[in-house]
Amino acid sequence: MSIASPLRFPDTGSAPTMTKRAWWLVGLNILLPGSVQVLAGDRRLGRLGIIATGLLWVLALAALVVYLIWPTVIYTMFTQAVSLWTAQIVLVLYAVLWVVLTLDTLRLVRLVKTKANARGWIAASAVVVLVGLTCTAGYGSVLAGSARGALGDIFSAGPSQPPVDGRYNIMLLGGDAGPDRDGLRPDSMSVVSIDANTGQAVTIGLPRDLDPVPFPSDSPMHTLYPDGYGFKGRCDVDVCQLNSIYTEVTVYKSDLYPAATSQNSDPGIESMRDALEGATGLTIQYYVLIDMQGFADLVDALGGVDITVKDKLPIGGDENLNGVVDWIQPGKQHLNGYYAQWYARSRHGTSDYDRMMRQRQLQDAILKQVNPVNVVSKFEGIADAGTQVVKTDIPQSMLGYFVDLGMKTRKLPVKQLELVPPTIDPTHPDYTQIHQLVRDAVAPATPSPTSSK
Template identity: 60%
Template sequence: MSLAASPIRFPDASSRTVMTRRGWWLVLLNVLVPGSAQVLAGNRRLGRFGLGATLTLWFLAVAALVVWLVWPTVLYTVVTSTIGLWAIALVALFYAVLWVVLTFDTLRLVRLVKTAPGARFGIAALGVVLLVGVSGTAAFGAYVATTTSGFLSDVFVAGPPVPPDENGRYNFLLLGGDAGPDREGLRPDSIRVVSVDAETGQAVTVGLPRNMEDVPFGEDSPLHAVYPEGYGAIDGCEVDACMLNSIYTEVELKSPEMYPDAVAQGSEPGIEAMRDAAEAITGLDIQYYVLIDMAGFQQLVDALGGVTVNVPEDVPIHADETFTTVAEWIPAGEQHLDGYHALWYARSRHGTSDYDRMARQLQIQEAMLAQFNPANVLSKFQEIAAAGSQVVKTDVPQSMLGYFVNLATKAKELTTPVVDIPLVPDNGFDPEDPDYAYALQLVQQAVVPPATEEPAE
């Protein structure tokens, strides 16, 4: 059939059957291959532009898929960088506008008044629904990209990538900060070091009880000159309790001048003091820290839609900050906790030990990480981004996000579980009478690969 005789470009306008069939085809072609409706039945210049844009989009999608399969870190770096996110937003906005133009032009080409009366509403409704679906998705993508860019810029610092340590690992200090109305300043009640293999993503976590005493400092730490035998070991300290989590409070409130460059580097004096302590305890070079505000943590859990955990025994929720009066209980068994109950599950003290709290905190962290999947994050993106920027403080540079996202993906695929090293009495370590040489031994056994013997010649 010649183009001149085509019922698409030159239909029999007097035949409602022909015009109706043509109308359905044009609307479907507009969404299947945007621009094709104009090439076949309308302005060919607009159609060629639309087809070119469509083919370009398909090419970009295929290229992104190939990169994701072969070099995933590259793709993750693009979608976590400010420039990459703004480029994605502009492209998505361009296609959203283009599809609006093409859809309205397609409905003009359909000539609804020439179609069967019973089909007019259906053709128009299908065109509008497809318009909202396609253009709306592109517009939402642009919104997500710009919001993500703002969120990442608020949370993560600017800086160059940092190589792994001599053992090929990245080490993070995770602090759960609990200010509370009954205490002066913030005090980290949850302290954990996470060591991640830079190639496989295999992780080792070291739980540090907040009540550790005589905490050591390396010779290059400014605190070593003040406490050469350990924190508070000789003449006490500058705060009421000389425990691990008091180091943050003392340095932050009493002697921030010890770490004059901390704020400029995206940190705080108290955090740097805690980093020095954690490095001396574990023997690890800690490249980054992550501080989570436990009060704001409640918002993040709610934004995720809650967390599901297996509660081993009833856990109390306190009526006041004295942690002595019970208001209600979180019952044993599998429970889906909202932010309020998850926070209390992690910090409850009544009738339990600090070591029980450490186990519950790790449980909550693992449950949250399990729920940070693409579908959950996208469906609740606005709430998560708003909560996250208020909850998290870190010195992880934005330039490293793509690499760490890829590493986290690898970690989820591992069959070997996370190795947890709790420095608690049940594991042979007494925080109140600490053997730090034993702590170093436990950590080194977990993170340093055993030396392989050279084959005999």
Template identity: 60%
Template sequence: MNLADSPIRYPDTGSRQIMTRRGWWLVGLNVLVPGSAQSLAGNHRLGRLGLGATLVLWALVVVAFVTWLVAPAVVYTLASNSIVLWVVAITAIFYAVLWVVLTFDTLRLVRLVKTVPAARGGIAALAIAAMVLVSGGAAYGAYVATTASGFLSSVFVAGPSEPPVDGRYNVLLLGGDAGPDREGLRPDSIRVVSIDAETGQAVTIGLPRDLTNVPFDESSPMRATYPDGYGANGVCDVDLCQLNSIYTEVELKSPERYPDAVAEGSEPGIEAMRDAAEGITGLTIQYYVLIDMAGFQQLIDALGGVTVDVPHDVPIHADETFTTVAEWIPAGEQHLDGYHALWYARSRHGTSDYDRMARQLQIQEAVLAQFNAANVLSKFQDVAAAGSQVVKTDVPQSMLGYFVDLAGKTRELPIVDVPLVPDNGVDPLAPDYEAIRQMIEAALIPPTTEPDEG
């Protein structure tokens, strides 16, 4: 059959049955291969545009999928680049508009008035539903891409990447708790996460906020003032000479110690805490992440809550004095919203700082488990809005793809915890920092078991 005899391009318009079958075919082709309906029965130029755009899209999807299988970090790096995200958004808008044009042109080609009356609604409904699904999906993709670009620009800095040190990336996690009874923010949760740059194996080191005599390396601006450790002999420039007071002292009393901090995406107090953490652990800390604990509940709510195993009833306080109990989080497996998760992490009544450190680690691990692609994408607007208010970091955008890939490996492995607490042989009022560094080194490089000989 030659083209002149084709019922698609030259149908018998007097036959409603032929026109109806043709209508279903054209709408189906428009859904499966946009542009093919025009190439067969309409404007060839529009058809070539539609087919070309469709083939290019399929090719991009195949290339992206193969790249993700072979080198996922490349895909993650591109997906976390603001310029690439804007290109994706513009491309998605182009496809959304093109599919609307192709759909309405296809309905014009169908000539519904020539089809069987009973089929007209079905043909039109299929065409419109497909258009809404495809074009709406493309438009939403453009919205997500632009939102992601804004989120990345507001949270992550533009700067060079740092290489791993001894095969590891070390990140300082600070949980800020700026209560109404405090002068400025004082880190309530302090933890160093050391991640193997190849395997993703993570070791977390919980630093009690009441550690004393914190040492500083010779390169630290704090060393000149505190050569024997922070607060040695009870001397410091704030009311309480312990680890988490370092942030407050430097921010309020001596920010000039770190003149370049703000320009490099940090704060003087954060840089002092980084120096302190390096002095305690003996590790080089490439990056920090500061999390606003009060805003943290927004992020947990955006993720749909977290599930934790509560070892015993934990109180929620009625006021900031942490003495009056308003309600209890019961023991057992509990799915907590942001409000209850935050109180679970920071509750003080009838408990110790070391119990709180363990609970905070639970919440951090639960949030990590919730940070999967499906969950984040399905709630992306809320997650991005919460994240931009919760997180401050000096991790550069150029490292995001690598860290997202590494986080996927970390999620599959058990996290090794090194709590610097009395139960682990650490006295925060008289810490042996040499023993602490040996403990950390043993966790980072566990001894290998030699096979028996003979």
């Protein structure tokens, strides 16, 4: 008699033997799905289960090895629609196969032949494992579907851009479209410059009241404003300053950027890109627009954000504090999306430059809280908020690279350059000085070695 015979041809008249056999079958189904059918049931079904399980293990081990050697490949795979769609289908099919194998295992166990006091435990063990693993596979499939939808909604299918002077420069705009505002306008503007190899990042903050603002010579806005936007009060809106450019182009001059929409952008954003390139002297490959209302949803999806509040800040109200509905108190605070949004927006008793610093503080705090456990556990909410909070022209094909670069960035301190008083005077900016400050920040000079005597 072969080794498989006691499992395939048991002594059905012996309750102890059948009970022992039942535990063996349930355990084998957990350890190697399909092995039960090979030993005691339909061998073709069993071989299918073993092959499917083996392939999953091989794929998982291969992915682990590739991740350890070349993580960018894994990041790229799991940020592409085709890979996510494939993962979704595979997880669903394997979950269905697992259900079939487990139900067939319970049939082969023949509970009525086991000890009466063991039947419930045997069945419960099989069902608990079945529910746990199939729910895990099902949830993984849901996450893959949510990721595929969110990534497709947020990121474009455009061409990738190479680094310039070894760096990627990304324009970050904070669009203030809160519940008490009409339309959207850039309320905060910065350029994040990232070393394409090390991930070292520099955040360059620009005040919204910068005036005048130069444009690169190849910008259509340079033709209209050769001496800079706002020079001697020249512009086509009420206030001539940096963030007015977005409004002016959006409302009056959208035809200057006819290709913007097809490139997952809009004329206002492209005019701001030109303005920030002129102001900083950097070439900006990509932009990210963050809507403040969507920002609140993102903070809620992450479970709030921990911030050390320096000064008491009002929520709502006018300059005389009429209509204030609440206050953000000083000290260590855990802010939900609503309070975080007001922490970034509050104006009373503070300057635009204070608000810029608070917004940078929020960005850093959120970056620290975005970790794999937090993202996976709250992924659907984050993905849903992401489609509202972010607009960008970063192509989906570059996501794997930027995820890998971002992991490097998180390990390094982010440098800050704020182009605000007393460093510069926004109403009389010296762009020779500004460009030198930017060059020093993104590529600091190497100290010359001292000669030994």
